[in-house]
Amino acid sequence: MIALMAMPVAVRALDLSADQKQKLKAVGAEARANIESQRNMLGHARMDLVGIYRVYKLDEHKAQDAMSRIGSAQKALLEAQLDNQNKIRQILNADQFADFQRMISIRVHHPGMAIESPFEVKVLDDAVDAAIRSQTNLTPDQTRRVEQIKRVGEKRQKIMDSMRQSVQELTGVYSKFDLDSKAARKLVDSIHRDQMSLMWMAHRRQQAIRAVLGEDQFNQVQQSIEQQLKARPHADHRFKGDSDRKSPQGDHDK
Amino acid sequence: MIQPNLLDYSKGLLNRSEGERIKAHIGRCEECAALLAEEASFDRTLARLPEEMPANDVWALIRVRTKPRRFRPLAALEIMVNTRMRRVVATTATMAAVIGAFFIVNWPTYQPPVQPTNVQVNVVAVSDEPLAQHTDAVFDVIEKM
Numbered sequence: 001m002i003a004l005m006a007m008p009v010a011v012r013a014l015d016l017s018a019d020q021k022q023k024l025k026a027v028g029a030e031a032r033a034n035i036e037s038q039r040n041m042l043g044h045a046r047m048d049l050v051g052i053y054r055v056y057k058l059d060e061h062k063a064q065d066a067m068s069r070i071g072s073a074q075k076a077l078l079e080a081q082l083d084n085q086n087k088i089r090q091i092l093n094a095d096q097f098a099d100f101q102r103m104i105s106i107r108v109h110h111p112g113m114a115i116e117s118p119f120e121v122k123v124l125d126d127a128v129d130a131a132i133r134s135q136t137n138l139t140p141d142q143t144r145r146v147e148q149i150k151r152v153g154e155k156r157q158k159i160m161d162s163m164r165q166s167v168q169e170l171t172g173v174y175s176k177f178d179l180d181s182k183a184a185r186k187l188v189d190s191i192h193r194d195q196m197s198l199m200w201m202a203h204r205r206q207q208a209i210r211a212v213l214g215e216d217q218f219n220q221v222q223q224s225i226e227q228q229l230k231a232r233p234h235a236d237h238r239f240k241g242d243s244d245r246k247s248p249q250g251d252h253d254k
Numbered sequence: 255m256i257q258p259n260l261l262d263y264s265k266g267l268l269n270r271s272e273g274e275r276i277k278a279h280i281g282r283c284e285e286c287a288a289l290l291a292e293e294a295s296f297d298r299t300l301a302r303l304p305e306e307m308p309a310n311d312v313w314a315l316i317r318v319r320t321k322p323r324r325f326r327p328l329a330a331l332e333i334m335v336n337t338r339m340r341r342v343v344a345t346t347a348t349m350a351a352v353i354g355a356f357f358i359v360n361w362p363t364y365q366p367p368v369q370p371t372n373v374q375v376n377v378v379a380v381s382d383e384p385l386a387q388h389t390d391a392v393f394d395v396i397e398k399m
Contacts, residue, residue, distance in 0.1 A: 021399055028396035035389060042382055070382070077383050084392065100395060107391035118382050160381065167384045174388065191384060198381055 016096065023091045031084040035077060042073035050120040050229075053206050054222050056215045063206075067199050074195045078188045085174050085184070097177040105175070113167070115160045121202060123228045128209050131221045135212060145211040152205045156198060163194040256283070260290045261297065 016024070049066035052059055092100055116122065132146060170187040173180050210218065256279050262268050263276045280287045379387060 016399065024396055024399065028393055032393050039383065046382065074382055077389075078385070081385050081389050084389075088392070103395045104388070104391045107394060108388050113379055113387075115379050115381050115384055118380050163381060163384060164379075167379065170385065171388055195381060 016092075020091055020096075024088070027084065027087045027091065031080060031087070034080050038073050038076045038080060042070060042077070045069035045073060046118055046120060050124065053124060054225065056210065056218045058206060058210060063203060067203065070199060071192075071196055075192050078192055082184055082188055085179060086181075089177060089179055092177075094177045101175050101177075108171070113164060115164045115167070117198070117202075120229065123225055125202075125205070127221050127225045127228070128205075128213075130224075131217060132209070132212055135217075138212070142212050145208045149205055149208045149212070152201050152208070156201050159194050159197050159201075163191055163198075166190045166194070256280075256286050257289055260286065261293045264290060264294045264297065 045066050049063060049070065052063045052066060088100070089097065117125065132149065135142070135146075138146065166187050170184060170191070173184045173187065213221070256276055259268060259272070259276060263273060266273075268276070280290060379385070383389075
């Protein structure tokens with residue numbers, strides 16, 4: 001009885017055999033290592049792209065390379081998550097999976113989720129938007145570019161909404177023991193298409209910005225961006241290692 | 255009962271037996287005979303007076319004052335003032351005025367209380383890895399086994 005009480009809640013609920021537990025932990029460790037690796041690659045590529053965008057003369061070649069790396073890492077993360085879901089189902093039976101899913105659901109709050117750009121992208125966008133709003137006496141070509149920037153912003157929100165919808169549907173697919181692989185594949189591809197669209201729109205936006213702002217004006221904006229990047233919120237550890245990552249479900253375990 | 259009937263006797267308004275009885279009495283009673291003469295004389299004097307119409311038609315005045323009146327709202331209201339209905343009407347009117355004044359004063363700015371929606375944004379996912387929270391939850395559950 002004492003031994004039963006001392007067992008972690010998860011083990012009692014799932015009623016796993018020792019072999020199942022060992023296999024599940026191995027799968028989890030492997031997936032975590034893979035995903036953390038992809039997150040680090042994604043973080044480095046994202047910071048490279050931010051560095052490229054902070055120079056007035058846009059280096060298209062470097063930007064394309066960084067975007068390619070970002071896209072690959074984004075896709076690899078989605079694939080790793082799907083692969084992990086398949087492996088978990090090979091270890092657990094239906095009843096065990098139902099309990100497993102119940103424990104995940106108390107840690108995830110998808111009904112009210114929202115999608116937003118990475119912090120570095122948001123800082124760039126906000127600072128540039130403010131600079132553009134302060135511009136007066138624009139030439140016709142500059143005015144056209146400003147309108148283009150606005151349209152990109154509107155379209156970006158639609159893509160964010162589309163991605164949010166797909167993420168919620170994919171989470172629903174992952175919550176069922178009988179994994180609908182076809183539906184999952186379709187949603188993974190849809191999410192990645194949205195990610196690529198967002199990245200390309202951000203790039204087009206950077207091109208348009210340079211047609212509106214002069215180099216001096218652009219460099220002044222960079223000072224503001226520098227300060228905000230230094231004051232980055234501590235809680236956002238998206239691209240840092242596991243040791244200092246803040247667990248979003250930490251409160252449930254206290 | 256002779257003297258009260260003397261005037262009717264003089265005008266021939268009594269029946270025969272009553273007339274015979276008063277005639278016999280007057281023949282032997284000087285007082286009643288004298289009263290009869292005075293009654294007859296006064297009646298003749300009245301008969302000689304000219305018939306005149308009164309200067310004011312009293313009956314016309316009476317008819318005006320007693321005929322059914324037209325409905326007069328103010329008069330009806332005045333009557334109600336002294337009734338219990340007055341209090342009911344006055345209370346209802348006061349409440350309507352107060353409610354009306356409230357809406358008139360508050361209409362431009364009044365907004366019904368905002369009901370909390372069922373869906374609240376409690377997770378912000380970054381577009382680079384929108385399933386990060388789900389992935390971390392899976393790892394967390396496995397690690398705690």
